[in-house]
Amino acid sequence: MFDLPSKRQIKMVRALVQLKNYRKRHGLFLVEGLRATEEALNSDHSVEFLLVSDDFLKRHREKIEKYENMRIYEVPREVYETLSDTEAPQGIMAVVRMKNFELRNIYEDNFLIVALDGIKDPGNIGTIIRTADAAGAGGILAGKGCVDIYNPKVVRATMGSIFHLPVIEGVDLPAVLHELSQKGAKIVVTHLGAEKSYFDVDLTGSVVLVFGSEAEGVSPEILEMPVELVKIPMPGRAESLNVAVASGIVLFEAVRQRSHPFPL
Structure with missing residues (x-):
């Protein structure tokens, strides 16, 4: 069982989905889905935290627990669906810090x-x-x-x-x-x-x-x-x-x- 996200973190996820200015101001963006999240975790980008639904956790606990050093938050499926930008969400997303390239x-x-x-x-x-x-x-x-x-x-x-x-x-x-x-x-x-x-x-x-x-x-x-x-x-x-x-x-x-x- 993982901790619940704070209200501030829930608001952050919603803003990252909807608001370009918020993303730019905070230097953060959202990735969703298991494959994209694993790509983020295996890259040299900084991942702030993961957010998973309870049903995803039941199916993929072993995939999540290998990232034991990462901040991971769990929410009920119905809450996750209100945050997701996809029609059929898998149940996992990551908040990632942007990199500044020249x-x-x-x-x-x-x-x-x-x-x-x-x-x-x-x-x-x-x-x-x-x-x-x-x-x-x-x-x-x-x-x-x-x-x-x-x-x-x-x-x-x-x-x-x-x-x-x-x-x-x-x-x-x-x-x-x-x-x-x-x-x-x-x-x-x-x-x-x-x-x-x-x-x-x-x-x-x-x-x-x-x-x-x-x-x-x-x-x-x-x-x-x-x-x-x-x-x-x-x-x-x-x-x-x-x-x-x-x-x-x-x-x-x-x-x-x-x-x-x-x-x-």
């Missing part, structure tokens, strides 16, 4: 970075983070117009990948892309009006892949920079692709090229 954390030789411009759908951003993690990208740059990276829906869609690679949000993308370009990076932007296909561009060196929102695309300020515009050929009748799908296609072309050198 550009130098993701800058290395032949880096592969994903930059996001104005993407507001939580599921898309979460999926892109997960895909970038799978592709071995060095980090994510989320521009000022993007949805909050620590929104519970984003965190859930990353499936734990938010703990695997640096994510820097609130970035002044034009300024940072200019800086990276000065360091020799190729800035590659997906654009429906591009003449060149994504598989005709050398993605083996230091590359930043830039993806904009489906509605507006990449901002004009970025398009005015010295960037390489590429398109994904679509012989079918669809006019465009979901941005998360598009990012996966281009990211894994970079993986292919880095595994098999680009022909001269």
